[in-house]
Amino acid sequence: MISAKPAEEKMLTVSASPHVRSSTTSVRLMLDVIISLCPALIASVIIFGIRALAVTAVTVVSCVLSEYLCRKIMKRSNTIGDLSAIVTGMLLAFNLPSTIPFWIAALGGAVAIVVVKQMFGGIGQNFVNPAITARIILLVSFASAMSDWPVPRQGIFNFGVDAVTGATPLAVMSGSDGEMPSLLNMFLGVRGGCLGETCALALIIGGIYLIARKVISPAVPLSFIGTVAIIMLIAEKGSFSALAYQILSGGLLLGAIFMATDYATSPISFKGKIIFGIGCGIITCLIRIFGSYPEGVSFSIIIMNILVPHIEKLTTPKPFGTPKKEKKVKEAQT
Amino acid sequence: MTSEKNKVIKAVKQVRGGVSVSHHKNTADCEVVRMPNPEKVILPMQQHIGAPCTPTVAVGDKVGIGQLIGDSDKFVSAPIHASISGTVTAIGNIKLPNGNLTQAVTIESDGENRLWEGLEKPVINSKDDFIKAVRTSGLVGLGGAGFPSFIKLSFKPEQNIDTLVVNAAECEPYITVDYRECLDNSWDILSSIDVLSSYFGFKNVVIAVEDNKPEAFKVLSSVAGAGVGKKSKVSLMTLKSKYPQGAEKMMVQSATGRKVPPGKLPADVGCVVMNVGSVAFLSRYMKTGKPLVTRSLTVDGSAIAKPMNVRTPVGTNIGEIIEFCGGFKEDPCKIILGGPMMGQALVSTNHPTCKQNNAILAFAKDDTVLKPERDCIRCGRCAQVCPMSLMPTLITRYTKAKDVESLKQAGINVCMECGSCAFACPAGKPLVQHMRLAKALVREADKK
Numbered sequence: 001m002i003s004a005k006p007a008e009e010k011m012l013t014v015s016a017s018p019h020v021r022s023s024t025t026s027v028r029l030m031l032d033v034i035i036s037l038c039p040a041l042i043a044s045v046i047i048f049g050i051r052a053l054a055v056t057a058v059t060v061v062s063c064v065l066s067e068y069l070c071r072k073i074m075k076r077s078n079t080i081g082d083l084s085a086i087v088t089g090m091l092l093a094f095n096l097p098s099t100i101p102f103w104i105a106a107l108g109g110a111v112a113i114v115v116v117k118q119m120f121g122g123i124g125q126n127f128v129n130p131a132i133t134a135r136i137i138l139l140v141s142f143a144s145a146m147s148d149w150p151v152p153r154q155g156i157f158n159f160g161v162d163a164v165t166g167a168t169p170l171a172v173m174s175g176s177d178g179e180m181p182s183l184l185n186m187f188l189g190v191r192g193g194c195l196g197e198t199c200a201l202a203l204i205i206g207g208i209y210l211i212a213r214k215v216i217s218p219a220v221p222l223s224f225i226g227t228v229a230i231i232m233l234i235a236e237k238g239s240f241s242a243l244a245y246q247i248l249s250g251g252l253l254l255g256a257i258f259m260a261t262d263y264a265t266s267p268i269s270f271k272g273k274i275i276f277g278i279g280c281g282i283i284t285c286l287i288r289i290f291g292s293y294p295e296g297v298s299f300s301i302i303i304m305n306i307l308v309p310h311i312e313k314l315t316t317p318k319p320f321g322t323p324k325k326e327k328k329v330k331e332a333q334t
Numbered sequence: 335m336t337s338e339k340n341k342v343i344k345a346v347k348q349v350r351g352g353v354s355v356s357h358h359k360n361t362a363d364c365e366v367v368r369m370p371n372p373e374k375v376i377l378p379m380q381q382h383i384g385a386p387c388t389p390t391v392a393v394g395d396k397v398g399i400g401q402l403i404g405d406s407d408k409f410v411s412a413p414i415h416a417s418i419s420g421t422v423t424a425i426g427n428i429k430l431p432n433g434n435l436t437q438a439v440t441i442e443s444d445g446e447n448r449l450w451e452g453l454e455k456p457v458i459n460s461k462d463d464f465i466k467a468v469r470t471s472g473l474v475g476l477g478g479a480g481f482p483s484f485i486k487l488s489f490k491p492e493q494n495i496d497t498l499v500v501n502a503a504e505c506e507p508y509i510t511v512d513y514r515e516c517l518d519n520s521w522d523i524l525s526s527i528d529v530l531s532s533y534f535g536f537k538n539v540v541i542a543v544e545d546n547k548p549e550a551f552k553v554l555s556s557v558a559g560a561g562v563g564k565k566s567k568v569s570l571m572t573l574k575s576k577y578p579q580g581a582e583k584m585m586v587q588s589a590t591g592r593k594v595p596p597g598k599l600p601a602d603v604g605c606v607v608m609n610v611g612s613v614a615f616l617s618r619y620m621k622t623g624k625p626l627v628t629r630s631l632t633v634d635g636s637a638i639a640k641p642m643n644v645r646t647p648v649g650t651n652i653g654e655i656i657e658f659c660g661g662f663k664e665d666p667c668k669i670i671l672g673g674p675m676m677g678q679a680l681v682s683t684n685h686p687t688c689k690q691n692n693a694i695l696a697f698a699k700d701d702t703v704l705k706p707e708r709d710c711i712r713c714g715r716c717a718q719v720c721p722m723s724l725m726p727t728l729i730t731r732y733t734k735a736k737d738v739e740s741l742k743q744a745g746i747n748v749c750m751e752c753g754s755c756a757f758a759c760p761a762g763k764p765l766v767q768h769m770r771l772a773k774a775l776v777r778e779a780d781k782k
Contacts, residue, residue, distance in 0.1 A: 013668040013702050014679040016767040018753030020355060020507070024715070024760045026708050082708060124712045268714030268725065319745025320350075320583065320722040321593040 026123075030083035032215045036206035037090050037258065043189050043199035048098035048150055052195040058102045060089030062109025070118040084123050088112050091131035094196020094254055095298070096138070099150045104142050108134040124264045128305040132259055132298045139298075149192035168192045169249040170294040183241065186248040197251040207257035216261040219273035220280075224256040227281025235289055252284065255297035265305040272308075272315035279304045279311075342555065343540070343569045345588035351721040352576040352584075353754045355675065357546055358507045358634070366514050366630050366643040369658045371418045373443050375649030376686040377403060378428060380436040382474040383481045384410030389439050395422045398450030400625050403439050412482040412689075413472045416441055417627040417647035419448040431671050431678045431685050438686070441649075455623040461533045471619045472626045472689070477501060477512075477580070477609035478672055480690030483616075486608065487534065489601045498536040499589045499600075500527065502543045502550060502610035503573055503580030506673025509693045511630040512610050514643055516543070516550035519614045520557040526617035527568060534606075539568045540589040541610070544575040577675060578752040582607045584721055596748045611692075626689055631655065635670075635695040639663040646687060652694055653683035664698040675753045705762040716755035716765055722748045726755040726765045733772040738779040746772045 044052035067085040071078055079085075092108050112134035117126045139146045149168050169191055172178040181191040189199025197203075210216045229243060236242035247253070260266060260280050267276050280300045287296025318324075380386040387404030391397060397416040404414035424440040456467035469484035489495050500523065504512040516523065527539050543551050551570060558568050573579045573588055583594045585607050592603040600607050615626060629648050634641040639660030646655055652671070656662065670677040671685070672693055687694075716726035724745055732740040749769045756765040 012666065012679070012681060014681055015668075015704070016756075016764050016770070017674075017676050017678070017751070018757050018766065019668060019670055019674040019677065019679065019697075019702070019704075020757065021704050021762065022353065022758050022760075024758070025705050025762070026711050026713075026760045029711070029713065029760055079709070084711075122709060124710045263711050263713045268712065268717050268727070316725060316728070316744075317717075317723040319596055319724055319748040321595040321598070321748070322745070323595055 026082055026084075029215055030087055032210065032213050033087050033258070034083065034090065036209045036215075037087075037094070037196070039202035039205045040094065040196045040199055040254070041090070043202040044094070044098070044195040047189050047198060048195050052093075052098040055096055055098055055100055055102070055105050055195060056090060056093035058105045059093040059096070059109040060086050062106040063089035063092070063113050066110045066113035067118065070114050071122075074118065076122070079122060082123060085113060088117070088130045090196075091258060092134050094258075095131060095135040095194050095251065097146065097149055097193075098195040099148050100145055104138060104145055108138045111137055126264050127308070128302050129259055129262045129265045132255075132301050132305075136298055136302060151192055168294065169245060170288070173245065173249070173294070176294075180245070183244055183248070186245060191249075193249075194251060194254075197254040200248045200253050203253040203257055207253075210257070210261075216257075217270070217273060219270055220261045220266060220277040221256040223274045223277025224260055224280045224284075225252065227278045228252060228284055231281065231285040232288075235285070246288070250288075250295040251297040255284075255301055256280070259298075260301050260304070265308060267308055267311045267315060269312075269315045269317055271317075272311045275311050275315065276304050276308065279307065341569045343571050345571060345573055346591040347587055348574070349576075349579065349584045349587050349721060350723060351719045351754060352578060353719050353757050354575075355507050355577045355757065357575070359510050359513070359546070360508070361510045361632050361634050361641050361643050362513055362547075362549075364510070364514075364642045365518065366511070366645050369644045369646045369650070369655065371443060371447055371647055372650050372654055374423075374440060374651075375417050375443075375647055376428060376438050376440050376651070377414055377417065377649040378430060378436050378438045378686060378688060379404045379414060380430065380434070381414060381480060381648070381688040381690065382412045383479060384408065384412070386436055387411060387414050389425050389437060391416075391422050391425075391439060393422050393425055396420070396444075397422060397441060398448050398452075400453045400623075400627055401450035403441075410482060410485060412474050412484075413470065413625075414439075415472055415625040415627050416450070417649050418443045419446050419450075420444040428686075431680050449624070453623045456620060458533075458620070464529075464533045467620070468616065470625065471616070473612055473615060473619070474626070474689050475609055476611035476615070476629075476690060476692065478506075478676065478690055478692055479582075480688070483608065483612055486601070486606050487530075489606070493601050494604050495534065495601060495606055496537040497590055497605045498527070498530060498534070498539045499585050499605055499607045500539065500541040500610050500613050501580055501582075501585050501607055502541055502547075502554075503585065504547070505544060505575065505577045505580040506675055506677075506693075507577075508634045508695055509632045509673050511632050511643055511692050513547055513550050514630065515611050515614050516547070517553050520553045522614040522617040523554070523610060524557050524568065526613045526620075529617070529620065530613070536606075537567065538589075540571050541568065542571045542573055542580075542585055542589060544579060545572045546575040577757075578721055578750075578754060581721065581750055581752060583750070596745060629687060629689060629691060631687065631691060632693040633659040633695075634693070635666075635697045636701045637662045637664045637666040637696040637698045648689050649686045651683075652680070652685050652687060655687065655694060656683060656696065662696060666696040667699040668697045668702040670695040670697070675757065676751065707763060708761040710761050710763060713760060715758040715760065716763075719754040719758045721752065721754065722750065724749055726769065729772050730763070730765065730768045733768055733775060736775060738776055741772050741776055746776060749773070 063085040112130035116130040116133045120126045187200045232246040283300035284296045385406045385408035387406045391403045398419045401416045420443040423442045428438040473483040474480040586605045669680045
């Protein structure tokens, strides 16, 4: 060995390149989702009363606690700091009626985190959306409590579980008895429904925030809602007001903006996202038009979640410069 | 008439992916300072991609600046020359910053800074003479990769090379030596382009500059406007400043819209890409016959007392260069050879510089903290930013499963380790490390 200048510096840090990183972190992304859900949360309290907030608090606490205990029992690192359990809790609450008994809400949170998320390996590994799956499990298990839609405007501090209930606009459209709210009320969310799904204005504000912060790509929401719009326009024989009711009712906006864009359960590539969104839209319409359930958003998302690996396989981009056909390479050379 | 021939163009095609990194071009206004020759240089025999050289001198030999001290009979290689005058005092193995062992020749200075008597201006009458001269000059790609330059020019007529891209993008943060080359030696650059075009008949010559360097653009276009480079159709191309805009394949796509297929070189789609520093060097070499024995480096970073651009003999000790730049003003925590995106972190400053190095960066503790690693949330940012359309998150999974077949299908060998994926990853995954692991797996499997 050739002796060079003797080293006298302190121990240096050595790591693989790159030596700089962007400021985006998983925690910041989750925080952005939480922020984007806040307008809808505030709207739900105004519309359905303080019980909406109480239900949300119950599911959030249940989710975070489940995640903590579950990881502890499985002897894994504590991950509640990544805030994803809070997001799941909020989204689950948004999919429940504000009149839901607290214990059912808490059970839903535990199911979402333990069964759907942690049993498949935790964040990024679940193949279906935890909040939606928990909602569907609750819907099947507690059908009446889950479709006990409170009528809005009972005053913010109404804690009563036995509030007056009525049919949702979608149920009315499907033939149930009830009165349709005006389009303005639909837009502002003054209608029956799950606590976080009704206020279109708040959901759209949240969606714009997420897109502006580059947390989600607009590909899924736009293709999802666009597909529903086109099919419903045909099904409603060109009536734009009926179309507007279809878009604003049910959980379409909540699902398209916040649930179908879930990182773990939607495709990564742009093409895949478009296919995913269109698929969600088609299934939603099929259920709304032909199904016995009035609402199909949750089912459509969960079905498309399951198809994601296949969509992914079809839409993985080819590595840079991979020749499509022999001809093209020759063209490029001449 | 010249204004007609020298045109300003935008990129033919916007390249995919990439990330926005803070530029930190702190030394942009620092003219290159010539560091006094050191008392000793160590010249590794591997300063390029390809076969290492064998020393052509023995211990005790007297050498002059520019004298050949190492060469190889393999095709992919570049000769190495003495960068100071003095006596060869040792020939032995040293460890390169990447951990590889290589032979190196140590020269102790006689303080005379004497040029080798045998230096001659190259006599060039034909294309082959030119290529031979480029080989003799010891020139390698000065952008960082160190690919022997004469090989880029040894293309066959049937490859229909029509475009020369002069790469002045310098998309790595901090580094400003190419920028200084544009400002200070623009005449060299354009006259070199004239010579290259006359021998190789390039139909188009594109000088690519990122739009965060308007000064370089101005100087180059004024020199071009004065008639230098008029023999060839020189166009100045502005690129959106985005990392890794200056990567070779990206350059080709920006300049011509063509895509270099996996495993192929720019020459396979009719292009030659050369770093602006390499082009400028050629002009100087043709005039003087002095081979590549000095190198401009940007010395910067939060721990460096006086950030500046320095010109040093190849083989100068990195620690001595840092001392010349005022030493450290804070305890260095990480020292990088090259840029922060692709550079190599050093274990010690006790290494000689090589021809292809372009920066020494030293950072204090606060600037070296990376975000903590968390689980992948499958957000897809790595795939979005990958200029090569790869899916780093999938490749990581295949690597864990040791699935070599899937790795090959996923195009792992197209990865150029630009670091965009790891930069963008919100979970702080060391994705470049994963890519390298994947490549190693594939290499190992191919050996069997």
